[in-house]
Amino acid sequence: MATLLTGHxxxxxxxxxxxxxxxxSRLVVVTADPKSVEMDAVRENERLTGVDVDVVGVDAAxxxxxxxxxxxxIQAHRKGGVRVHVGGGPNLVTTALMLAAFEEGVEAxxxxxxxxxxxxxxxxxxxxxxxxxxxxxxxxxxxxxxxATQAALSATSGLAPATLKGALLRLRKAGLVRADHLTAxxxxxxxxYRSHFVAAGGSA
Amino acid sequence: MTKLVFYHDHAAKSRxxxxxxxxxxxxxxxxxxxxxxxxxxxxxxxxxxxxxLRKEGAxxxxxxxxxxxxxxxxxxxxxxxxxxxxxxYIDERSQKEVRLPLLSLxxxxxxxxxxxxxxxxxxxxxxxGCDQAEIMRALKLSRGTVSHHVTNLKAKQLxxxxxxxxxxxxxxxxxxxxxxxxLMGP
Numbered sequence: 001m002a003t004l005l006t007g008h009x010x011x012x013x014x015x016x017x018x019x020x021x022x023x024x025s026r027l028v029v030v031t032a033d034p035k036s037v038e039m040d041a042v043r044e045n046e047r048l049t050g051v052d053v054d055v056v057g058v059d060a061a062x063x064x065x066x067x068x069x070x071x072x073x074i075q076a077h078r079k080g081g082v083r084v085h086v087g088g089g090p091n092l093v094t095t096a097l098m099l100a101a102f103e104e105g106v107e108a109x110x111x112x113x114x115x116x117x118x119x120x121x122x123x124x125x126x127x128x129x130x131x132x133x134x135x136x137x138x139x140x141x142x143x144x145x146x147x148a149t150q151a152a153l154s155a156t157s158g159l160a161p162a163t164l165k166g167a168l169l170r171l172r173k174a175g176l177v178r179a180d181h182l183t184a185x186x187x188x189x190x191x192x193y194r195s196h197f198v199a200a201g202g203s204a
Numbered sequence: 205m206t207k208l209v210f211y212h213d214h215a216a217k218s219r220x221x222x223x224x225x226x227x228x229x230x231x232x233x234x235x236x237x238x239x240x241x242x243x244x245x246x247x248x249x250x251x252x253x254x255x256x257l258r259k260e261g262a263x264x265x266x267x268x269x270x271x272x273x274x275x276x277x278x279x280x281x282x283x284x285x286x287x288x289x290x291x292x293y294i295d296e297r298s299q300k301e302v303r304l305p306l307l308s309l310x311x312x313x314x315x316x317x318x319x320x321x322x323x324x325x326x327x328x329x330x331x332x333g334c335d336q337a338e339i340m341r342a343l344k345l346s347r348g349t350v351s352h353h354v355t356n357l358k359a360k361q362l363x364x365x366x367x368x369x370x371x372x373x374x375x376x377x378x379x380x381x382x383x384x385x386x387l388m389g390p
Contacts, residue, residue, distance in 0.1 A: 011274050061296050063304070091277040092293065095269060098281050099304070102311070107361060110246045110278060117246045118382040119282065122314050122360040127307060130314065175288070175308030192305035 001025040002081030005073055007089025007097055008042075009033055009060065015088035017111035019046075022083060026052045028073045030093055032060035060090045064192070070100035084108040086119070103127045128196050131174065134159065138167045139176065139186070139194045147178075147185035207235045209256060211276050213243030241276065247385065249279030254287055254388055262289045262308075269304070270294045286311045286385060312386045315357075318345070322353045323362060324387050326379050333366075333378040362386070 004024035008015050008031040019027070027046050031039065034057035043053045056073055058066040074082050084101040086094050087110050101108035101119065105126045108119040131139070141157040142148055148156075154164050168184055171177040176190035186194060208229055212218040222238040229236035239256070241249045257265055269280045270293045284291035284306060291304040312320065325342055326334055339350045354377065357363040362383035368374040379387075 014274070063293065063302065067305075086278060087274060091269070091272070091274060094274060094278050095281045095293070095304070098278065098285070099306075102285050110275075112244055112246070112275060114244050118380065119246075120286070120311075120362075120382040120385040122311075122362060122386075124359060125314055127314075130307065130309065173308065175290070175306070188303045189305045189307065193307075 002083050003028055003077035004083050004085060005030065005070065005077075005097070006085040007031070007087060007093040008039075009088070009093070010090045011088050013113060014085075014111045017113075017116075018085035018088060021111060021116055022085065022109075024051055024083075025080070026054065026077065028054045028056060028077065030056045030058055030066065030070055030073070030089060030097065032058060032090070032093070058093065058096075060093050063092050063096055066093055066096035067099050070097050071104060074100055074104045074106055078104070078106070082106045086110050087112065128193060131176075131193060132167075132170070134163065135167045135171050136197050138164065138171060138184075139190060140197055142177065142184060142186050142190070142194070144186070144191070144194075147183040149183050150179075150181075153184060205234065207237070209237045209239065209260070211239050211241050211249070211253065211272060211280070213273055213276065214240050241279075243273045243275045246275050246279045246282065247382070249276060250282040250286070250385065251388070253279060253283035254385075257283060257287045257289055258388075262287050265289050267291045268293065268301075286388075312388075315360075315362075315386065318349070319353050319357060320387070322350070323357060323379060323383065326363060326377050327384055327387055329378075331378070333376040335368075335374050335376060339377075 001023050003026040004022050005028045006015060006018050008029045034055045039055055046053045056069050058069050084097055084106055086097040086101065086108055101121055103126060105122060105124050107123055108121050110117045110119065137157050141153055150164060154161050168177060168179045172179050176187055176193055177184050178187055210225060212222045226236050226238060241252055267280055267284050267289055269277050269291055272280060288307060288309045291306055292301045295302050321343055322339055325339055336350050336354055340347060354363060358365060362380055364378050364380055365375040368376055
């Protein structure tokens with residue numbers, strides 16, 4: 001049976017509905033309050049049914065930190081199968097869990113008073129896979145601070161000017177770079193995806 | 205900002221708050237439109253928001269996901285992921301606007317055109333579904349091509365299949381309800 005990853009802390013009804021409706025061998029709870037009495041009760045309750053519990057403490061006001069924690073939990077349990085319940089927690093935790101499910105390409109749903117809504121995730125397809133290898137090279141060649149001239153980028157990435165221009169057009173369309181006919185720089189989303197590729201072993 | 209569109213649920217408290225926002229915008233000469241949604245159904249909320257985003261043009265919109273009910277906020281995030289729209293939230297500590305790290309690309313583009321055609325065809329068959337032979341005939345594709353796309357769409361959990369009780373060799377294909385969100389028009 002798969003791992004169930006869920007938010008916790010705001011919407012108890014949704015949290016309980018997810019536990020009631022979704023089979024699991026492990027429960028991973030993303031919460032801002034990992035040491036609460038309620039969490040102890042959840043651990044005890046799950047233990048009685050043979051379910052292991054991992055509690056991931058996050059700062060619920062830090063979207064990127066929560067997103068990174070959710071992605072790490074998905075990656076850690078991907079082999080045995082992961083389902084993400086995006087609800088149960090504060091809105092920003094819900095947002096982070098949803099982004100993580102789409103980014104990692106895992107089954108996701110939202111439990112509420114009337115039942116379960118499945119989200120349209122294309123399972124096994126990671127969002128970063130939409131960025132071509134050439135374009136990743138350009139993201140990695142861009143400076144973390146400031147901008148680079150296209151001539152300098154061409155030299156560092158090893159791409160011909162015409163190939164570089166095509167890559168920058170695609171990256172601009174995807175909202176990852178700002179580029180004019182001379183220079184280019186990373187947007188906030190560009191920084192985010194660049195850090196993915198650096199973490200995945202691309203050179204910075 | 206030239207126009208404010210905001211979503212709320214049907215609760216009396218929400219309607220009251222919506223009226224206050226409208227009055228605030230009126231005083232400043234800003235066009236405002238309040239849209240009441242059934243805040244229990246994330247999929248219907250996301251569909252309504254997507255239709256509005258397409259009407260406005262994705263490049264002209266910034267979606268602030270802060271402040272709604274859990275369902276409305278989650279539906280807003282979902283709509284922004286699916287449409288590739290710029291989404292922000294207001295950091296409660298710094299009160300600054302923070303942009304979500306989304307790609308400005310429609311999520312449905314994760315499928316190639318032939319996959320979208322197959323998915324659309326099966327979707328049109330509704331609850332009745334269809335088999336691979338019907339897809340071959342209707343889309344004028346070879347058996348191997350249809351089989352390839354169907355296998356791929358099943359692996360992505362966008363299509364479901366059920367063996368025909370009368371003919372074990374035949375399977376009925378249906379589009380999963382959630383996957384229909386990937387087929388919202390051009």
